[in-house]
Amino acid sequence: MTVSETENTIAIIGMSGRFPGAGHVGQFWDNLKHGQESITFFTDDMLREAGVREDKLHAPNYVKAAPVLTDIDKFDYPFFGMSKREADMLDPQHRLLLMCAWEALEDAGYVADSYEGLISLFAGCGFNNYLVNEILSRKDDFSEEELQMVLQTNSNDYLSTRISYKLNLRGTSVTLQTACSTSLVAVHYACQSLLMYQSDLALAGGASLRIPALEGYMYQEGGIFSPDGHCRAFDAEAKGTIFGSGAGIVALKRLEDALEHRDHIYALIKGSAANNDGSSKVGYTAPSVEGQRRVVTEAMMMAEADPRTIGYIEAHGTGTVLGDPIEIAALQEAFGDTGDKQYCAIGSVKTNIGHLNAASGIAGLIKSVLMLYNKQIPPSLHYHRPNPAIDFKESPFYVNTALTDWAAAAHPRRAGVSSFGIGGTNAHLILEEAPTSPKAGSRMEQVLLLSARTDTALDSMAAALHRHLQLHPELAMEDVAYTLQVGRQAFPYRYAALSGVDGGLKLIGKNKTDKGKAKIIFMFPGQGSQYINMAAGLYEHIPLFRRWADKCFAELNKHLRTDLAPILFGAPEGGANAALLDQTAIAQPLLFVVEYALARCLMDWGLEPHAMIGHSLGEYVAACIAGVISLEDALAIIVKRGELMQQSPGGAMLAVSAPFGEIGGFTDEGIHLSAVNNPGSCTVAGDGEAILRLAARLETAGIGHKLLPVSHAFHSPLMAPVLGPFEQVMQKYKLHAPHIPYISNVTGDYMTEAQVKNPRYWSDHIRETVNFSAGIETLRQSGNLMWLEVGPGKALTQLVHQHGIESLKGNVLNMMRHGKEDESDVSALLKGLSACWLSGADIQWEKLHPALPGRVSLPTYPFEGRRCWIDGKQDSEWVEEQGLATAAGDSEVVRSSADRAHLSTAYVPPADGLQGNLVDIWEQVLGIRPIGIKDDFFELGGHSLLATQLISRLRNLIPEIEIQFDRIFNYPTIEGIAEQIEMQMIEHLESNFH
Template sequence: MTGAEMESSIAIIGMSGRFPGAQNVREFWTNVREGRESILPLSDEMLRKAGVDEVRLADPQYVKAAPLIAGLDLFDYTFFDMSKREADMLDPQHRFLLMCAYEALEDGGYASDRYSGEISVFAGCGFNGYLFQNILAHPENIAEEDLQLLLQTNSNDYASTRISYKLNLRGISVNVQSACSTSLLAVHQACQNLLMYQSDMALAGGGSLRIPDEEGYMYREGGIFSPDGHCRAFDADARGTVFGSGAGMVLLKRLEDALKDHDHIYAVIRGSAANNDGSGKVGYTAPSVRGQRDVIVEALAIAGITPDTIDYIEAHGTGTPLGDPIEIAALQEAFGERESGRCAIGSVKTNIGHLNAASGIAGLIKTAWMLEQREIPPSLHYCTPNPAIDFDKGPFYVNTRLRSWDESVGPRRAGVSSFGIGGTNVHVVLEEAPRSPREDSGKHEVRPVEAAEEVLLVSAKTPDAAGRLIDSVESYLLERPNIDKAAAAFTLQTGRSGFAHRQAALWDRQGGIQRIGQRKAPDAAPGVIFMFPGQGSQYVGMAAGLYDQFPLFRTYADECFHKLNLLTGKDYGALLLDRSEGGVDPAELQRTSVAQPLLFVVEYALAKCLVDWGIRPAAMIGHSLGEYTAACMAGAVSLEDALALIAERGFLMEQTPAGGMMAVFASNEQIEPLLSEGCSLSAVNSKTSCTVAGEKVALDRLAVLLQRAGIEYRLLEVNHGFHSSLMDSALEPFGRAAARCKWTAPNIPFASNVTGDFITDEQTKSAEYWRSHLRSTVQFARGIDTLLRGEPCLWLEVGPGRTLSQFVLQQSVSAETAGVYSLLPRRQEQASDRALLLKGLAQCWLSGITVQWERLHDPATGRIPLPTYPFEGKRCWFHSGSEGRDEPADRAEEQESSIRSHISADYIPPEDGVQEKLVQVWEQVLGVKPIGIRDDFFELGGHSLLATQIISRLRNLFPQIDFRFDRLFAYTTIEEIAGQIEIQMIEYLENQV
């Protein structure tokens, strides 16, 4: 494809639909591929329940068949922040389009609240049978104040703008109406909008619902309806079509942008055209050969291709004796002389019937799937050609079996036609998506499983929906072992909205999926505390996995290695990664001069990555050496000075007299009386954990006393007694080294090991403080207490192991935290570096913290289609009489529970007569039961139009008061409004006196 062709092409990157026999586009494609007809016979019992009388049932001309669609009466109105009353009145066609629009965005890998560009909407609906059959037929249920709401919920004028409002889409929003060609015309107009750079993406489609749907129809000879409930496009027995229900949306993007953004592309729209027959035909409802021919010729010309490169035509194909021959004649004129039997033709109407305004989008989605899967499915009910059609004259033949779409000389191409009553014709030329550089020559969709772990994230507005979503995602991925793991994770992490109810799972190297956790994220994300461990946590190969798999970590680590090499002449990178010749001797990493700089590099590089990924610490604490990492991260000392000081610190401490250290599992109050000359308390880690350092002989004496007292202890693998008198010889030279550094006030608070309180600006700038830090007891437990006194935070151990995490858990028994997590494995732990880091980041996200996941991925990582949001359908039907669908006896109780699941307040019943009257008004206007006195008006789906209704009714109930419109926006609960009414009533009575 040339640059000019690419600039004039549009990519289909997302699809959604609800069609007869299919709740989503994958089910739809499976049905079409397998040649399944979704026009079903209706039993007399079903028809009687739908209200069909006995006379009609007995009429031989009454055809008992219909293409039924599931969930016609169900809508997740709480998801879209609507009241039950508004949802009951809303045209189901609008409901379906709203859900399809949301799903198409998710299928394309985008969330409207996370996309900065402009998204336009072009959509249309069919005839609103719901308004006539369910609303206007029951005027007794319509109050005068309902009329404005009735208009806004049932006029086609508001179908597209409601989508834009609910999904916060800022591009142009246009309603399209051209009868049967509505949805394909919407696609054409969306393409024009994109090619003129009026938006960055566009949603296009349409919906048409037949209400009531569980009914047959009367056949009349010569009419448009089929006599037997089948649509037999192009067949000699074709006598008419069958009308059904459906809705569909596609997400469109300029091809050059889709390729640049690594979007999944189902198919490419190379060109489209639309026209009208004018008056040059038999009648208003009749089709025209000339109009159809011209629109096809124009679409091919705009696409810049010749007819001989088209392998398939998705025809309008209504199965009528008049329409089919005219359509084939128009195609033959447009294509001209070509070899017979070269171009397949079919019609999705043979599978699902005629979907009126949604028929074009159904044909487009079917054809996009064909190009995606490289298969041509059968067109049903074709045996003998219509005698008025001479297929020998042109290249067309009706394809009646599933067959592989063999590669053409050029790319696979197809045309899609949709013609509306009134003469508006639309034709779209499709082409298969360009091959990705990653695409295997034998496989179209996937690349081999990668060894790296990935984290999967899902969220929903209710816990049930979150559970269903993680289940569907897990099943989908496990059924596709060769799917692109990075793209799947990236899509879930960046292409979905972040709702409160969250679940996360780790996708391991072997392709298994383990759940990490589930949680309701708080309204306000907690603060994060970084903890930096000290010497003793290091081991050969620590963080090597991060260095290999995260370029950002590698960049920060290499910066440190370069500076250390200039300072010391030592290759610390080889030591960290165990890549020196013959491998690294583990004893080498026990040397203080090696261990301390390496630990600092790992902690610093990981902390910098966390900040770049959006996780910024509110406070920090380090253990001994770790406090230097905290100081550097807080900007108190430059990286150059910190590395020089730590290298000097390690060297000086290594020169001190030999000694040892012991971890003791008891409080410092228990331990201090047992200490003798030669050893001292080097660290108070928690209420039940201390560290003692000193001469080995003194530690041996202490061990005997501990055994007698039944106190557990463990000797540490160190050769020196840190934070004890054995460090005295290093104090003066280290003080001079600290004085050479340029210290400034920290811009992030961190706890001091010396005092256990937040370090002061004066302490930070004092070389004497850092000198004393080398010798003083590490007051880590006090530092934890200091940090625990604030709001509950999430604690992250930024370094190898989980020792500090355990200290926090021991210390915070009576205090609340948002969670304590480690980010790197401890020595000899089986978990990989990447897996543990991703788990820690997932815990941050579960807690409500925004993680910049895109920064963890290769820039070339793309988006792929994955299961979309599982809407929780609740019955929304204006009138529930005998002609409505049956509702289970326990449905009301289920819906009450579901309604309250998204309300933050607990249910509290009314406490007096005023509150009872207010509850009745709210329940009538909002259509929700039960409503408590502390439920928020806006959480219940309220908006300005409904507020007007409530104010009107309040004034009727309490004529003595003047309850102004803006009061409902200031006082949003019944309890608050009742309080305001009481105040005004008192004022009224006082004025009367």
């Protein structure tokens, strides 16, 4: 698209909605296109159980119907860091919008915590029936402190700001209230905020709940309510609407930004407008032709849209005798006399789900967006013949009564959406279908990541993703992977799967990360691990790896007559290059290039080493990464080192599965200990014939051994001729103290500045035994570690495992495949990175993609709703599902392991009477049980207002002790507070004694 085409245009990039008969947007569309009416007609028994009086049940004008939104009492309060008590008090409209806001952001593929721009929120909700019908009737049960919380949790003043706080939205946060037009007006102001560059991403929408939900209504002749529970918009039989519950939020961006970031775009907002009728109408609650005409005209003007290009209008469409003709009259005046008749379909979502009050506008908007996205127009229900006051035949409009494919035209498909509020605030939007975006494909493997707060939620996520991919085979796996990697927040329970180039999925692993992140150790292998085409796949598919490797090759070409890149990449197994790769002068520079390039990639992707260890040649890579030697100097040194070692007398090396002390009886003179890799094995070096004789003797004795693919006896006295010349080489270079700690092969301890700067150390390093095992033991002292083998194969990974350290399980990983393994280089790397992520590492996945992938709509977080209602009744269905039991008369749900998933402590019961009394107080204030004495008040959902309640109850428990407010923040556990109280009680007794 050109700049002029994107100007003043907003992209809808994410959506979330909960509507009658539909728990999510996909189900909503399915209901719409199949003409589903989501109105519940109640039986008398259902209404009696809900508490409806008998006189109402038998009243002739009592309509036993409502558009019901299920599970309005369910809320995943631990997910949002709330206590059960706070969640019980919170207006369910606020809870609904909080969940919808999270889902809309996820659907857009963004995480607020990592988003660099400003995310704003514009939202509103309906009248708070929960406060009136549920809370105020129990106000005598509340303490003075709890009444303060009632105000905070039930005032619309805090609707948007609470969501912004919970989701970390740092842009404008505004609550709007314009009655029925609230949510569409919110979208209009979100668009204005974006166009004025006050926001970079904006959420907008609204919610409305009827409470009690299972209740009909009294019909009055001439009123706004329908006599039969059906909304018949524009029909001759239309006599009113029916009010229901719902919520929805859209995520918006400027179109140019959405295109630049390759966002998933549902549709475009080309223009929007909002106004008020003023007094130009018969009464405050009456609609106005003039006000509606002006708002539609202004929106079309802002969109620069010819009325003849608009193919659908989602009307306010309340199905009232007065409202419908006024709306059509206003639309006709706004469209003007185009000369064409009945070219624009019209409909109203209220015929499907009723009037959702403050959420009605967002419901109509989401419906229209889905129509443009799917290129279909669903039926408007209950229309048979027009309202006598409407002459559709002489208008641009017709009521669409069947599912119709939306035919393409010379112009983009466009729709208008109206929402008019009682009191006269009107809103209208002009929508346009999303532009087609080019598909960028990648033929390399991808890693799909999922994470959740609980293991059960993680299982639900994995199942939902699997179903979604089966239903949408057209999705590019690179886009799916990118969306999951950068567009989802990371939680403790994690899942990773590898998608092959054929699209098949293979589980990499599932894990629960610990609270503390492991420190990363880089391990660099030495000569003998090389193989033809090692890292060829990384060189081909990972541009960052290729850039570092090419930089190294360019530097090496200054010192070598041979171009090393062709030797390493693109050669068949067993060819001439295989023989070259066995030469020390060739193998060592190539190994250095691969290990250095891979290490630089890992660091750029976020895996910064806490410390490093190399095996022989690998120590040079560690030294270069640590800043001891510059890259240019390191490559020159490695070339010279390889040449000198190549010129030394030939020899052989043998890895033995036994300590050197146990094979003394099998060795000839001239065999030397070359490396101690773990307590139970060693490597020996010496004359080739002597090594072969030793191998034969070990075979007879049943001792494991392996001849290494080297041409010399490294780290043995046979290297003596090299030492003097190499020391002279090292004297030419400036060496620096390491800025990342790494282990010396010679000492098995951390390198010191004196060792680093001594040329003699580097020459001795060639001859001395590699004390790798001691180095591993030294690193172990650093605590929780993650060991990464940064180079070809798994030799060092196996050596670390052979130390038999229980804590190492799952934390020793190789980043490259072994030469004999039948898997791609990219697959091995992604599996290694995924294993790091599964263990809690933060990885900048976006940097692994050669080109910017697109974001796509994927299943959002599966909230695990628990009953949160002020009546104190427990969620018996949830208790039964979890297999839990409660004590007789207990009004609280026993907490499951899933509830404790976000806590850093295991449950510990009180040890004495004081702790027991404190537990009772905490459980009352937080509405959670059981609470352990080591549980953190703030991890349990506590905050400053709840802390005030806690202090008040503590003072009532022990009036002679003054508990200061800040003690809760400094000692946030029952155990800690109990210790403080005991200390103060001792001081109190001592002062009285004296």
